Amino acid sequence: MSDATRGTIRYGRAPSLLERGEVVRGRFSPAQRVLHWGMAACLLAMLFIGVGMVSTARPVHLALVSIHRPLGIAILLLALVRLALRARQGTPPLPRDLPVPVRLGATLSHWALYASMIAMPLIGWAMVSAAGLPLVMWGGFHLPPILSQSDALHAVLWDAHRVIAYLLFALILAHVSAALLHGLIRRDGVFEAMAGGRPPD
Amino acid sequence: MRGGAVIAGVVVVSVAAFAWVGGWLSPERLSPERFIAALRPPGGFGYGDRRNHAKGVCVTGTFEAGGAAAALSHAAIFQAGTYPLVGRFSLGSPDPAAPDATTRVRGFGFDIVATGGAEWRSATIDVPFFPVGTPSAFLQLLQASGSKDPDAIAKVAAAHPELKAFGGWAKTAPWTGSFAEEQFNGLDAFVATNAAGEQHFVRWSLLPGATVRHIPPEALSAKGSDFLDRELRARLASGPLRWTLVLSQAASGDPTSDPSQAWPGDRPKVTAGTITLTASTDNAKGPCRDVNFDPTVLPSGLATGDDPFPAARSAVYAVSYNRRTAQEAAGRHDTARDEQ
Numbered sequence: 001m002s003d004a005t006r007g008t009i010r011y012g013r014a015p016s017l018l019e020r021g022e023v024v025r026g027r028f029s030p031a032q033r034v035l036h037w038g039m040a041a042c043l044l045a046m047l048f049i050g051v052g053m054v055s056t057a058r059p060v061h062l063a064l065v066s067i068h069r070p071l072g073i074a075i076l077l078l079a080l081v082r083l084a085l086r087a088r089q090g091t092p093p094l095p096r097d098l099p100v101p102v103r104l105g106a107t108l109s110h111w112a113l114y115a116s117m118i119a120m121p122l123i124g125w126a127m128v129s130a131a132g133l134p135l136v137m138w139g140g141f142h143l144p145p146i147l148s149q150s151d152a153l154h155a156v157l158w159d160a161h162r163v164i165a166y167l168l169f170a171l172i173l174a175h176v177s178a179a180l181l182h183g184l185i186r187r188d189g190v191f192e193a194m195a196g197g198r199p200p201d
Numbered sequence: 202m203r204g205g206a207v208i209a210g211v212v213v214v215s216v217a218a219f220a221w222v223g224g225w226l227s228p229e230r231l232s233p234e235r236f237i238a239a240l241r242p243p244g245g246f247g248y249g250d251r252r253n254h255a256k257g258v259c260v261t262g263t264f265e266a267g268g269a270a271a272a273l274s275h276a277a278i279f280q281a282g283t284y285p286l287v288g289r290f291s292l293g294s295p296d297p298a299a300p301d302a303t304t305r306v307r308g309f310g311f312d313i314v315a316t317g318g319a320e321w322r323s324a325t326i327d328v329p330f331f332p333v334g335t336p337s338a339f340l341q342l343l344q345a346s347g348s349k350d351p352d353a354i355a356k357v358a359a360a361h362p363e364l365k366a367f368g369g370w371a372k373t374a375p376w377t378g379s380f381a382e383e384q385f386n387g388l389d390a391f392v393a394t395n396a397a398g399e400q401h402f403v404r405w406s407l408l409p410g411a412t413v414r415h416i417p418p419e420a421l422s423a424k425g426s427d428f429l430d431r432e433l434r435a436r437l438a439s440g441p442l443r444w445t446l447v448l449s450q451a452a453s454g455d456p457t458s459d460p461s462q463a464w465p466g467d468r469p470k471v472t473a474g475t476i477t478l479t480a481s482t483d484n485a486k487g488p489c490r491d492v493n494f495d496p497t498v499l500p501s502g503l504a505t506g507d508d509p510f511p512a513a514r515s516a517v518y519a520v521s522y523n524r525r526t527a528q529e530a531a532g533r534h535d536t537a538r539d540e541q
Binding site: 011047048051052054055056057059060061062065131134135139140142148151152153154156158159169176177179181184186192197 | 203204205207208210211216218219222223224227230231232233236301319320334347373490491493495497498500501502506509511512513515517519522523526527529530531
């Protein structure tokens with residue numbers, strides 16, 4: 001067994017950031033990156049459509065609602081594909097020098113994002129079901145209700161759908177800020193793992 | 202620190218865009234909440250009641266389609282057959298104790314479910330045309346109705362001359378002593394698409410089977426404040442009540458975006474079928490209590506057109522439904538909610 005595999009390389013010079021594991025060169029797979037950026041657009045569109053559609057009684061209200069429902073179901077399906085892909089392909093490692101609380105925050109916030117992507121469409125579907133309204137996808141195609149009509153469940157689901165939407169928007173802003181922090185300030189290759197491009201040496 | 206500035210900029214711009222789209226920076230936006238606020242009676246809304254047409258009674262029955270309307274729309278509901286119906290008669294007022302004898306507008310909402318899950322909801326009134334031509338004018342009218350300014354309604358009428366016709370109807374149209382004798386009109390225009398893909402603008406009306414007898418308003422006042430519900434129960438006890446559902450087809454040039462403008466009476470009409478009501482139930486316990494008669498719940502073969510009211514009603518009814526069902530769910534008098 002060589003010294004290198006035991007992590008005890010002796011350098012003739014100071015080791016680079018990359019060699020010390022403080023800059024990462026790992027990449028998400030092309031499929032993971034396509035899904036990430038595609039879903040990023042869908043999620044942001046969904047949040048803006050959601051707050052926009054309930055803010056107005058003008059005809060655009062109906063147009064936005066008719067996009068909101070099928071897009072939500074599409075996000076649910078894509079999130080399931082994405083988790084399956086992650087289970088098979090894994091994720092690139094984070095830089096070694098990332099402090100433990102930051103590492104923990106990164107892990108938890110990612111699982112909170114996945115949980116929201118799956119919970120929000122299901123809550124919306126359940127909420128429309130509990131209101132006794134048909135869940136129209138397009139034309140005459142409806143999804144079946146997943147709950148029977150219930151004022152009590154509707155009230156809880158309606159509150160949950162709104163509150164989680166605001167939390168998800170805050171979480172996405174934190175995620176974008178952290179990504180930019182990695183890309184612009186730390187320059188540690190984490191941003192490039194998803195965005196592509198050459199990480200700093 | 203350029204990186205930090207970029208991050209701060211991205212967050213600020215995102216939050217501002219979100220707030221703008223959500224309407225938090227635009228108090229003048231035509232939001233559903235402004236309609237609800239304008240409807241709020243001085244004493245607050247009834248607990249768990251609809252924010253408008255608060256007083257009502259549930260009815261059940263059927264819609265029997267004859268099949269003739271299939272020429273206009275391929276909707277499953279217009280294919281010959283008999284489909285279950287849940288309905289609700291109501292008074293056009295946000296006051297759950299509105300007196301039957303003096304509340305001018307009477308309404309009927311229905312929800313028909315056909316085989317295969319196709320569903321049609323509509324909320325109709327006994328007025329032959331809507332008071333004003335746009336949702337924003339209707340908001341102004343609601344605000345003026347609740348205003349202390351004695352000239353408020355006159356100002357709305359000056360800006361929206363179509364209101365005059367409604368004033369004339371309210372003053373001169375004869376009254377009846379029964380929901381069963383009313384003609385109910387959908388007023389909004391929708392787009393019907395038939396199996397050949399041809400599209401027509403349609404409006405619908407429910408023509409009463411019962412004989413219409415006009416009663417002077419003084420005679421109605423003598424009947425007390427809740428006679429309509431009693432009268433309906435007495436009639437249903439002696440047999441079912443019927444209405445003929447008729448679709449009117451617009452001619453080219455007829456106004457399709459303005460329900461304050463009735464179409465000429467000679468437009469082609471198709472009899473879609475018969476609504477038969479067999480039973481009524483108290484509003485608070487009946488099957489209609491939890492139904493939002495959202496007029497955009499339409500079967501495939503009917504769709505909204507350029508009339509802006511169905512969208513506005515859908516948005517406002519949703520807020521009404523969210524708030525009243527939250528109150529029902531809370532199951533007690535919650536004053537914080539009641540303020541809404």
